[in-house]
Amino acid sequence: MIASDQTNVLPRFLDLVYPSIQRGEGVRLWTTEGLEVLDACSGEAMVTCLGYGATPIVETARAQAHRISYVYNHHFTNEPQERLAERLIELAAPEMARVRFVSGGSEANETALRLIRQYHVDRGQTARWRIISQAQAYHGALIGALALTGRRSLQQPYGEYLSGHLQIAPATWRFDPSGQAALDELDRALEEAGPDTVAAFFCEPVSGAALPGYTPPKLFWEGLAERRERYGFLICLDEVVTGVGRTGSWFAHQTLPIEPDIVTAGKGLGAGYAPLAATLCKQQIYDVLAAGSRQFEHGHTWDGAPLPCAVGLAVLEALSEQGLVDRVRERGPSLRDQLELALAGLEIVREVRGRGFLLGVELVDPRDGTSLLPDELDAAALVDQTAFDQGLLVTSTHSTADGYTGDQTLLAPAFVATDAELDEMIERFAATATEVDRVIKHRLAGATV
Ligand SMILES: Cc1ncc(COP(=O)(O)O)c(C=O)c1O
Structure with a gap:
């Protein structure tokens, strides 16, 4: 783990302590401390479509x-x-x-x-x-x-x-x-x-x-x-x-x-x-x-x-x-259904959308199911951290300040991810969203907003 005052790198966020990635294989990453992370968004930036170590x-x-x-x-x-x-x-x-x-x-x-x-x-x-x-x-x-x-x-x-x-x-x-x-x-x-x-x-x-x-x-x-x-x-x-x-x-x-x-x-x-x-x-x-x-x-x-x-x-x-574009086309709709089903009933989830291996989950205020979550909760950061704690890499956007949408999470697995790996991603993300739903409701109940 490397903090901004321990490095010559000019980091993106000075208040974050960064785990350091040592290696990757398929859809899994390992940090220098030996932590294993299942990557559900292709290197965080929708890049590594063939996985690691091809x-x-x-x-x-x-x-x-x-x-x-x-x-x-x-x-x-x-x-x-x-x-x-x-x-x-x-x-x-x-x-x-x-x-x-x-x-x-x-x-x-x-x-x-x-x-x-x-x-x-x-x-x-x-x-x-x-x-x-x-x-x-x-x-x-x-x-x-x-x-x-x-x-x-x-x-x-x-x-x-x-x-x-x-x-x-x-x-x-x-x-x-x-x-x-x-x-x-x-x-x-x-x-x-x-x-x-x-x-x-x-x-x-x-x-x-x-x-x-x-x-x-x-x-x-x-x-x-x-x-x-x-x-x-x-x-x-x-x-x-x-x-x-x-x-x-x-x-x-x-x-x-x-x-x-x-x-x-x-x-x-x-x-x-x-x-x-x-x-x-x-x-x-x-x-x-x-x-x-x-x-x-x-x-x-x-x-x-x-x-x-x-x-x-x-x-x-x-x-x-490897017929990977066909694989994404054929598997995409069921992956989306699977994600939707896994998140069903969570009041912070308003919409699951997307095509192929590019899926989005939009969060809303559970008190009315429509409003953006309060800016100061920064639900996007909470999702990413909770997922990371579950050994899952997803990437979320906190767009509330822009006014067009609120907090959203992106899932974009590598095209080579097996069905078992996709299942594992959905399972871990459902656990993540359930925990975030609980924490957000708790904070909203205690907050003055
Ligand atoms: C839709 C879209 N266009 C352009 C870019 C910019 O690409 P790069 O970061 O490689 O310059 C990105 C990066 O995330 C993107 O998502």
């Missing part, structure tokens, strides 16, 4: 590092990058045409922002720069991506750095179960901005940590596609979490009534064996650049380097050969 990926990385690990992509391309681009399009996203590889999801989304802008400039529509996005979202920590969320708790104190994009409320049970209110809000945002200044609509097809497992209703997607036609903006879907299989299809948008112009992927693409993410676009976007400026001058040092791309290629092959 020998073929490690061997591929070793061999590639010997051959050539790194070279910059200004004057060179390389075989792993070329093969990964080809395989990604062929296997996972045939509706896309071109790929730029980067190191992380924020970079992929920043790349998408630049591509969106370059596309409009190359078409002579230089007034288009604004992005409309969903307020309760997360698109990354870099300044461009951070401007796309409406979450005040994340944006403070950096407001001065952030561009004036527009956000609309999510169409959840709380605000808008049909999706019509979100469409009306989208219309108001378009009008407020002036449709000719709007460059793109940006959103997660199925949300990750910001609103785990949530997807807008069909009516919203159809209305969004219709407005794209009418006003000429692009649609970029952030599939940093959902890309490469997490929701049971290679990309989540493939099961939605909408096709994006640009899509980003990350997390599971490198599966925790290399930092790797990607921005993919349709042929039509590429054609505009090809007929226009003939460049996309945006890059980071590790873009498309041989080592991470070789890892990404091995990850795609492992997913394909």
Whole structure:
């Protein structure tokens, strides 16, 4: 266990004492003190879809590092990058045409922002720069991506750095179960901005940590596609979490009534064996650049380097050969039912939602079954700590301060988790939620709120 005053690391939370992870195998982690933890959220960040210690990926990385690990992509391309681009399009996203590889999801989304802008400039529509996005979202920590969320708790104190994009409320049970209110809000945002200044609509097809497992209703997607036609903006879907299989299809948008112009992927693409993410676009976007400026001058040092791309290629092959996307699609609905059943009757649980191996549990105030839990209870932290005490790793969000949703927990197991391991995760999480229900009710009874 390492506290902030015992380390040279600048930790994320200075008041937390951090257990140190020594090793992992499959879906289990061990700390340096020998504590075993069952990982129900793929390395906490929905990344390790193949679990820990996947020998073929490690061997591929070793061999590639010997051959050539790194070279910059200004004057060179390389075989792993070329093969990964080809395989990604062929296997996972045939509706896309071109790929730029980067190191992380924020970079992929920043790349998408630049591509969106370059596309409009190359078409002579230089007034288009604004992005409309969903307020309760997360698109990354870099300044461009951070401007796309409406979450005040994340944006403070950096407001001065952030561009004036527009956000609309999510169409959840709380605000808008049909999706019509979100469409009306989208219309108001378009009008407020002036449709000719709007460059793109940006959103997660199925949300990750910001609103785990949530997807807008069909009516919203159809209305969004219709407005794209009418006003000429692009649609970029952030599939940093959902890309490469997490929701049971290679990309989540493939099961939605909408096709994006640009899509980003990350997390599971490198599966925790290399930092790797990607921005993919349709042929039509590429054609505009090809007929226009003939460049996309945006890059980071590790873009498309041989080592991470070789890892990404091995990850795609492992997913394909082991039929893991099919496994997630087939097992996802029963996993969700199982979770719902295990939590039935707990008054703090309002909703269990999600697709594939991306599930969310939303907590509410048990006194009325609707209100957000009082901010000061920080139920999210209580869930994570209680789970950890039960030897289970889940990740929760305390979004109460943002106003769109309250405390929520994300479960996102590795695709290789066996049925027995999934059962164990559900069992431990049910025990966790039962204990949290008890503690919260106790605190509410004694509190003055
Ligand atoms: C939906 C989504 N987009 C983007 C990002 C940013 O990715 P990264 O942390 O790799 O920069 C995340 C990270 O959690 C995410 O969940």
